[in-house]
Amino acid sequence: xxxxxxxxxxxxxxxxGELPFSVTTxxxxxxxxxxxxGDIENQIYFLKSGIVQVSIAHHDEEKILDFFFTNHFFCSxxxxxxxxxxxxxxxxxxxxxxxxxDHLEITQLHKTSxxxxxxxxxxxxxxxxxxxxxEKEFLVKSAFERYNDLLKENPEFINxxxxxxxxxxxxxxxxxxxxxxxxxxx
Amino acid sequence: xxxxxxxxxxxxxxxxGELPFSVTTxxxxxxxxxxxxGDIENQIYFLKSGIVQVSIAHHDEEKILDFFFTNHFFCSxxxxxxxxxxxxxxxxxxxxxxxxxDHLEITQLHKTSxxxxxxxxxxxxxxxxxxxxxEKEFLVKSAFERYNDLLKENPEFINxxxxxxxxxxxxxxxxxxxxxxxxxxx
Numbered sequence: 001x002x003x004x005x006x007x008x009x010x011x012x013x014x015x016x017g018e019l020p021f022s023v024t025t026x027x028x029x030x031x032x033x034x035x036x037x038g039d040i041e042n043q044i045y046f047l048k049s050g051i052v053q054v055s056i057a058h059h060d061e062e063k064i065l066d067f068f069f070t071n072h073f074f075c076s077x078x079x080x081x082x083x084x085x086x087x088x089x090x091x092x093x094x095x096x097x098x099x100x101x102d103h104l105e106i107t108q109l110h111k112t113s114x115x116x117x118x119x120x121x122x123x124x125x126x127x128x129x130x131x132x133x134x135e136k137e138f139l140v141k142s143a144f145e146r147y148n149d150l151l152k153e154n155p156e157f158i159n160x161x162x163x164x165x166x167x168x169x170x171x172x173x174x175x176x177x178x179x180x181x182x183x184x185x186x
Numbered sequence: 187x188x189x190x191x192x193x194x195x196x197x198x199x200x201x202x203g204e205l206p207f208s209v210t211t212x213x214x215x216x217x218x219x220x221x222x223x224g225d226i227e228n229q230i231y232f233l234k235s236g237i238v239q240v241s242i243a244h245h246d247e248e249k250i251l252d253f254f255f256t257n258h259f260f261c262s263x264x265x266x267x268x269x270x271x272x273x274x275x276x277x278x279x280x281x282x283x284x285x286x287x288d289h290l291e292i293t294q295l296h297k298t299s300x301x302x303x304x305x306x307x308x309x310x311x312x313x314x315x316x317x318x319x320x321e322k323e324f325l326v327k328s329a330f331e332r333y334n335d336l337l338k339e340n341p342e343f344i345n346x347x348x349x350x351x352x353x354x355x356x357x358x359x360x361x362x363x364x365x366x367x368x369x370x371x372x
Contacts, residue, residue, distance in 0.1 A: 128313045
Protein backbone atom coordinates (compact mmCIF):
# COMPACT_ATOMS: atom_id res chain seq x y z
CA UNK A 1 0.00 0.00 0.00
CA UNK A 2 1.07 3.62 -0.61
CA UNK A 3 -0.13 6.84 1.04
CA UNK A 4 -2.34 7.29 -2.00
CA UNK A 5 -3.96 3.88 -1.41
CA UNK A 6 -4.31 4.66 2.33
CA UNK A 7 -6.25 7.83 1.50
CA UNK A 8 -8.57 5.91 -0.84
CA UNK A 9 -9.18 3.27 1.84
CA UNK A 10 -9.53 5.37 5.01
CA UNK A 11 -10.03 9.02 4.07
CA UNK A 12 -11.86 9.54 0.76
CA UNK A 13 -12.84 6.60 -1.50
CA UNK A 14 -13.55 9.08 -4.31
CA UNK A 15 -10.16 10.76 -4.18
CA UNK A 16 -8.63 11.27 -7.63
CA GLY A 17 -5.73 13.35 -8.82
CA GLU A 18 -2.48 14.34 -7.19
CA LEU A 19 -1.68 14.48 -3.49
CA PRO A 20 -1.47 18.07 -2.20
CA PHE A 21 1.93 17.32 -0.59
CA SER A 22 5.15 15.82 -1.94
CA VAL A 23 6.14 12.28 -1.06
CA THR A 24 9.67 10.89 -1.16
CA THR A 25 10.71 7.27 -0.71
CA UNK A 26 13.53 5.77 1.30
CA UNK A 27 14.85 2.35 2.34
CA UNK A 28 16.21 1.35 5.73
CA UNK A 29 18.26 -1.80 6.28
CA UNK A 30 17.53 -4.20 9.11
CA UNK A 31 18.73 -2.72 12.43
CA UNK A 32 19.22 0.74 10.95
CA UNK A 33 18.27 3.60 13.27
CA UNK A 34 15.56 5.83 11.78
CA UNK A 35 15.38 8.32 14.66
CA UNK A 36 17.74 8.29 17.63
CA UNK A 37 17.34 9.65 21.15
CA GLY A 38 17.86 13.41 21.01
CA ASP A 39 17.04 13.83 17.32
CA ILE A 40 14.35 16.33 16.35
CA GLU A 41 11.68 14.68 14.22
CA ASN A 42 10.78 16.50 10.99
CA GLN A 43 9.17 13.77 8.95
CA ILE A 44 6.12 11.54 8.91
CA TYR A 45 6.74 8.02 7.59
CA PHE A 46 4.39 5.58 5.92
CA LEU A 47 5.61 2.00 6.19
CA LYS A 48 5.17 0.36 2.77
CA SER A 49 6.90 -2.78 3.98
CA GLY A 50 8.76 -3.92 7.07
CA ILE A 51 8.63 -3.62 10.86
CA VAL A 52 9.69 -0.67 13.03
CA GLN A 53 10.39 -0.78 16.77
CA VAL A 54 9.82 2.17 19.12
CA SER A 55 11.83 2.06 22.34
CA ILE A 56 12.54 4.30 25.31
CA ALA A 57 15.66 4.24 27.49
CA HIS A 58 15.40 3.89 31.25
CA HIS A 59 18.65 3.77 33.19
CA ASP A 60 20.67 1.20 31.25
CA GLU A 61 17.67 -0.68 30.01
CA GLU A 62 15.65 -0.23 26.84
CA LYS A 63 11.87 -0.64 27.09
CA ILE A 64 9.81 -1.37 23.98
CA LEU A 65 6.79 0.88 23.54
CA ASP A 66 5.53 -0.19 20.16
CA PHE A 67 5.96 -2.08 16.93
CA PHE A 68 4.68 -0.62 13.68
CA PHE A 69 3.88 -2.99 10.83
CA THR A 70 3.34 -2.55 7.07
CA ASN A 71 0.66 -0.03 5.98
CA HIS A 72 0.87 2.17 9.08
CA PHE A 73 2.07 5.72 9.60
CA PHE A 74 4.71 6.29 12.28
CA CYS A 75 7.21 8.89 13.53
CA SER A 76 8.63 10.17 16.79
CA UNK A 77 5.31 11.87 17.40
CA UNK A 78 5.94 13.93 20.52
CA UNK A 79 9.20 15.24 19.06
CA UNK A 80 7.42 16.10 15.79
CA UNK A 81 4.54 17.99 17.39
CA UNK A 82 6.55 19.76 20.07
CA UNK A 83 9.83 20.03 18.09
CA UNK A 84 11.72 18.78 21.14
CA UNK A 85 14.55 16.17 21.25
CA UNK A 86 13.11 12.69 20.81
CA UNK A 87 12.87 10.56 23.95
CA UNK A 88 12.22 7.49 21.82
CA UNK A 89 14.32 5.60 19.29
CA UNK A 90 12.89 4.20 16.05
CA UNK A 91 14.73 1.22 14.56
CA UNK A 92 14.03 -0.86 11.45
CA UNK A 93 13.59 -4.45 12.71
CA UNK A 94 13.64 -5.72 9.13
CA UNK A 95 14.49 -4.11 5.80
CA UNK A 96 11.92 -1.33 5.43
CA UNK A 97 10.51 0.69 2.53
CA UNK A 98 8.91 3.97 3.56
CA UNK A 99 7.19 6.94 2.00
CA UNK A 100 8.06 10.23 3.68
CA UNK A 101 6.06 13.45 4.11
CA ASP A 102 7.81 16.62 5.24
CA HIS A 103 6.40 18.08 8.47
CA LEU A 104 7.02 21.71 7.50
CA GLU A 105 5.16 21.33 4.21
CA ILE A 106 2.25 19.57 5.97
CA THR A 107 2.07 22.27 8.66
CA GLN A 108 1.62 24.91 5.96
CA LEU A 109 -1.03 22.81 4.21
CA HIS A 110 -2.99 22.39 7.45
CA LYS A 111 -4.11 26.00 7.03
CA THR A 112 -5.86 25.42 3.70
CA SER A 113 -5.98 21.79 2.53
CA UNK A 114 -9.09 19.77 3.34
CA UNK A 115 -7.49 16.46 2.36
CA UNK A 116 -4.35 17.05 4.43
CA UNK A 117 -6.49 17.74 7.51
CA UNK A 118 -8.74 14.75 6.81
CA UNK A 119 -5.65 12.53 6.61
CA UNK A 120 -4.24 14.03 9.82
CA UNK A 121 -7.53 13.55 11.65
CA UNK A 122 -7.87 9.93 10.56
CA UNK A 123 -4.31 8.90 11.30
CA UNK A 124 -4.16 10.68 14.67
CA UNK A 125 -7.41 8.93 15.56
CA UNK A 126 -6.00 5.54 14.57
CA UNK A 127 -2.83 6.13 16.57
CA UNK A 128 -4.91 7.07 19.62
CA UNK A 129 -7.17 4.02 19.30
CA UNK A 130 -4.14 1.69 19.19
CA UNK A 131 -2.67 3.26 22.32
CA UNK A 132 -5.95 3.10 24.24
CA UNK A 133 -6.32 -0.55 23.21
CA UNK A 134 -2.84 -1.39 24.46
CA GLU A 135 -3.47 0.40 27.77
CA LYS A 136 -6.75 -1.43 28.34
CA GLU A 137 -5.17 -4.77 27.47
CA PHE A 138 -2.40 -4.25 30.02
CA LEU A 139 -5.07 -3.68 32.66
CA VAL A 140 -7.52 -6.44 31.87
CA LYS A 141 -5.73 -9.16 29.90
CA SER A 142 -3.11 -11.70 30.89
CA ALA A 143 0.24 -11.91 29.09
CA PHE A 144 -1.02 -15.16 27.53
CA GLU A 145 -4.06 -13.38 26.05
CA ARG A 146 -1.99 -10.41 24.88
CA TYR A 147 0.53 -12.63 23.11
CA ASN A 148 -2.29 -14.56 21.48
CA ASP A 149 -3.87 -11.30 20.23
CA LEU A 150 -0.53 -10.16 18.82
CA LEU A 151 -0.20 -13.46 16.96
CA LYS A 152 -3.73 -13.24 15.60
CA GLU A 153 -3.52 -9.59 14.53
CA ASN A 154 -0.08 -9.72 12.92
CA PRO A 155 0.51 -13.36 11.92
CA GLU A 156 2.77 -12.47 9.00
CA PHE A 157 5.07 -10.25 11.06
CA ILE A 158 5.34 -11.68 14.51
CA ASN A 159 7.71 -14.49 13.53
CA UNK A 160 10.21 -11.93 12.30
CA UNK A 161 10.59 -10.26 15.70
CA UNK A 162 13.14 -11.74 18.15
CA UNK A 163 11.44 -13.32 21.16
CA UNK A 164 13.26 -11.15 23.72
CA UNK A 165 11.82 -8.06 22.02
CA UNK A 166 8.29 -9.45 22.04
CA UNK A 167 8.70 -10.27 25.74
CA UNK A 168 9.81 -6.68 26.41
CA UNK A 169 6.84 -5.32 24.49
CA UNK A 170 4.50 -7.53 26.54
CA UNK A 171 6.25 -6.46 29.74
CA UNK A 172 7.21 -10.01 30.74
CA UNK A 173 10.40 -12.04 31.11
CA UNK A 174 11.63 -14.04 28.09
CA UNK A 175 11.18 -17.24 30.16
CA UNK A 176 7.52 -16.42 30.72
CA UNK A 177 7.05 -15.93 26.98
CA UNK A 178 8.68 -19.32 26.31
CA UNK A 179 6.18 -20.93 28.72
CA UNK A 180 3.29 -19.17 26.98
CA UNK A 181 4.50 -20.33 23.56
CA UNK A 182 4.76 -23.94 24.78
CA UNK A 183 1.20 -23.71 26.13
CA UNK A 184 -0.06 -22.52 22.75
CA UNK A 185 1.73 -25.23 20.78
CA UNK A 186 0.55 -28.03 23.08
CA UNK B 187 -13.32 28.11 27.90
CA UNK B 188 -15.82 27.11 25.18
CA UNK B 189 -15.29 25.12 21.98
CA UNK B 190 -15.16 28.46 20.18
CA UNK B 191 -12.31 29.62 22.45
CA UNK B 192 -10.54 26.24 22.01
CA UNK B 193 -10.59 26.71 18.23
CA UNK B 194 -9.15 30.22 18.55
CA UNK B 195 -6.40 28.93 20.85
CA UNK B 196 -5.41 25.64 19.19
CA UNK B 197 -6.83 25.51 15.66
CA UNK B 198 -7.15 28.91 13.98
CA UNK B 199 -6.33 32.16 15.82
CA UNK B 200 -8.03 34.11 13.03
CA UNK B 201 -11.30 32.21 13.19
CA UNK B 202 -14.35 34.49 13.12
CA GLY B 203 -18.01 33.80 12.55
CA GLU B 204 -20.17 30.83 13.43
CA LEU B 205 -19.10 27.25 14.09
CA PRO B 206 -20.00 24.94 11.18
CA PHE B 207 -21.66 22.48 13.64
CA SER B 208 -24.29 22.93 16.34
CA VAL B 209 -23.32 22.89 20.00
CA THR B 210 -25.65 22.09 22.89
CA THR B 211 -24.89 22.45 26.58
CA UNK B 212 -25.61 20.09 29.46
CA UNK B 213 -24.88 19.76 33.18
CA UNK B 214 -23.98 16.59 35.06
CA UNK B 215 -24.16 16.33 38.84
CA UNK B 216 -21.32 14.89 40.89
CA UNK B 217 -21.25 11.06 40.52
CA UNK B 218 -23.64 11.10 37.57
CA UNK B 219 -22.86 8.52 34.88
CA UNK B 220 -22.25 10.16 31.49
CA UNK B 221 -21.68 6.93 29.54
CA UNK B 222 -22.12 3.47 31.01
CA UNK B 223 -20.63 0.11 30.01
CA GLY B 224 -22.54 -1.13 26.97
CA ASP B 225 -23.80 2.27 25.81
CA ILE B 226 -23.06 3.34 22.25
CA GLU B 227 -21.33 6.72 22.19
CA ASN B 228 -22.85 9.30 19.83
CA GLN B 229 -21.51 12.55 21.22
CA ILE B 230 -18.26 14.43 21.70
CA TYR B 231 -18.06 16.44 24.92
CA PHE B 232 -16.07 19.55 25.74
CA LEU B 233 -15.57 19.97 29.48
CA LYS B 234 -16.24 23.63 30.34
CA SER B 235 -15.85 22.90 34.03
CA GLY B 236 -15.44 19.86 36.24
CA ILE B 237 -13.64 16.52 36.33
CA VAL B 238 -14.55 13.30 34.50
CA GLN B 239 -13.30 9.81 35.31
CA VAL B 240 -12.83 7.04 32.73
CA SER B 241 -12.85 3.51 34.13
CA ILE B 242 -12.83 -0.05 32.83
CA ALA B 243 -14.26 -3.11 34.60
CA HIS B 244 -12.11 -6.17 35.20
CA HIS B 245 -13.74 -9.06 37.06
CA ASP B 246 -15.32 -7.32 40.03
CA GLU B 247 -12.81 -4.52 40.13
CA GLU B 248 -12.89 -1.14 38.42
CA LYS B 249 -9.61 0.21 37.01
CA ILE B 250 -9.18 3.91 36.35
CA LEU B 251 -7.83 4.73 32.89
CA ASP B 252 -8.03 8.50 32.86
CA PHE B 253 -9.21 11.74 34.36
CA PHE B 254 -10.30 14.61 32.13
CA PHE B 255 -10.12 18.14 33.51
CA THR B 256 -11.64 21.49 32.47
CA ASN B 257 -10.98 22.66 28.86
CA HIS B 258 -10.49 19.18 27.38
CA PHE B 259 -12.54 17.16 24.92
CA PHE B 260 -13.57 13.66 25.97
CA CYS B 261 -15.94 10.82 25.03
CA SER B 262 -16.00 7.02 24.93
CA UNK B 263 -13.71 7.21 21.95
CA UNK B 264 -13.48 3.61 20.77
CA UNK B 265 -17.27 3.24 21.03
CA UNK B 266 -17.74 6.49 19.08
CA UNK B 267 -15.40 5.59 16.23
CA UNK B 268 -16.39 1.94 15.93
CA UNK B 269 -20.03 2.35 17.05
CA UNK B 270 -19.62 -0.63 19.37
CA UNK B 271 -20.83 -0.97 23.00
CA UNK B 272 -18.59 1.03 25.31
CA UNK B 273 -16.09 -0.94 27.40
CA UNK B 274 -15.44 2.13 29.53
CA UNK B 275 -17.60 4.13 31.90
CA UNK B 276 -17.49 7.94 32.10
CA UNK B 277 -18.54 9.47 35.42
CA UNK B 278 -18.68 13.11 36.57
CA UNK B 279 -16.38 13.31 39.62
CA UNK B 280 -17.65 16.81 40.37
CA UNK B 281 -20.52 18.89 39.01
CA UNK B 282 -19.70 19.31 35.31
CA UNK B 283 -20.71 21.73 32.58
CA UNK B 284 -20.19 20.41 29.06
CA UNK B 285 -20.69 21.49 25.48
CA UNK B 286 -21.80 18.69 23.20
CA UNK B 287 -21.23 18.04 19.50
CA ASP B 288 -23.27 15.41 17.68
CA HIS B 289 -21.14 12.67 16.08
CA LEU B 290 -23.48 12.14 13.11
CA GLU B 291 -23.42 15.82 12.21
CA ILE B 292 -19.63 15.92 12.54
CA THR B 293 -19.21 12.82 10.40
CA GLN B 294 -21.14 14.51 7.59
CA LEU B 295 -19.08 17.68 7.96
CA HIS B 296 -15.83 15.72 7.75
CA LYS B 297 -16.50 15.40 4.01
CA THR B 298 -16.47 19.13 3.34
CA SER B 299 -15.57 21.33 6.32
CA UNK B 300 -11.95 22.43 6.67
CA UNK B 301 -12.45 23.72 10.22
CA UNK B 302 -14.17 20.54 11.42
CA UNK B 303 -11.26 18.44 10.12
CA UNK B 304 -8.69 20.84 11.59
CA UNK B 305 -10.40 20.54 14.98
CA UNK B 306 -10.55 16.74 14.68
CA UNK B 307 -6.88 16.54 13.72
CA UNK B 308 -5.78 18.75 16.60
CA UNK B 309 -7.86 17.09 19.28
CA UNK B 310 -7.05 13.53 18.17
CA UNK B 311 -3.38 14.52 18.24
CA UNK B 312 -3.70 15.92 21.75
CA UNK B 313 -5.48 12.79 22.97
CA UNK B 314 -2.73 10.62 21.48
CA UNK B 315 0.06 12.72 23.01
CA UNK B 316 -1.52 12.41 26.48
CA UNK B 317 -1.79 8.63 26.16
CA UNK B 318 1.79 8.23 24.94
CA UNK B 319 2.97 10.41 27.83
CA UNK B 320 1.11 8.27 30.35
CA GLU B 321 2.51 5.05 28.85
CA LYS B 322 6.08 6.35 28.95
CA GLU B 323 5.67 7.56 32.52
CA PHE B 324 4.50 4.14 33.65
CA LEU B 325 7.66 2.65 32.17
CA VAL B 326 10.28 5.12 33.33
CA LYS B 327 8.93 7.04 36.33
CA SER B 328 8.29 5.97 39.91
CA ALA B 329 4.84 6.34 41.51
CA PHE B 330 6.33 9.20 43.57
CA GLU B 331 7.36 11.07 40.41
CA ARG B 332 4.04 10.40 38.68
CA TYR B 333 2.03 11.70 41.63
CA ASN B 334 4.22 14.78 41.79
CA ASP B 335 3.66 15.43 38.07
CA LEU B 336 -0.10 15.06 38.51
CA LEU B 337 0.00 17.60 41.35
CA LYS B 338 2.06 20.04 39.34
CA GLU B 339 0.02 19.76 36.13
CA ASN B 340 -3.42 19.92 37.73
CA PRO B 341 -3.01 21.69 41.07
CA GLU B 342 -6.52 23.12 41.05
CA PHE B 343 -8.22 19.77 40.43
CA ILE B 344 -6.26 17.08 42.16
CA ASN B 345 -7.53 17.94 45.64
CA UNK B 346 -11.08 17.27 44.47
CA UNK B 347 -10.39 13.63 43.56
CA UNK B 348 -10.69 11.01 46.33
CA UNK B 349 -7.30 9.51 47.22
CA UNK B 350 -8.36 5.92 46.48
CA UNK B 351 -9.18 6.98 42.90
CA UNK B 352 -5.84 8.71 42.44
CA UNK B 353 -4.10 5.57 43.74
CA UNK B 354 -6.02 3.44 41.22
CA UNK B 355 -5.07 5.81 38.41
CA UNK B 356 -1.41 5.60 39.44
CA UNK B 357 -1.68 1.81 39.68
CA UNK B 358 -0.63 1.70 43.35
CA UNK B 359 -2.24 0.82 46.70
CA UNK B 360 -3.90 3.63 48.70
CA UNK B 361 -1.37 2.99 51.50
CA UNK B 362 1.52 3.60 49.09
CA UNK B 363 -0.07 6.89 48.03
CA UNK B 364 -0.41 7.93 51.69
CA UNK B 365 3.33 7.28 52.17
CA UNK B 366 4.15 9.32 49.07
CA UNK B 367 2.00 12.22 50.28
CA UNK B 368 3.72 12.19 53.68
CA UNK B 369 7.13 12.29 51.94
CA UNK B 370 6.05 15.32 49.92
CA UNK B 371 4.71 17.22 52.94
CA UNK B 372 7.81 16.54 55.07
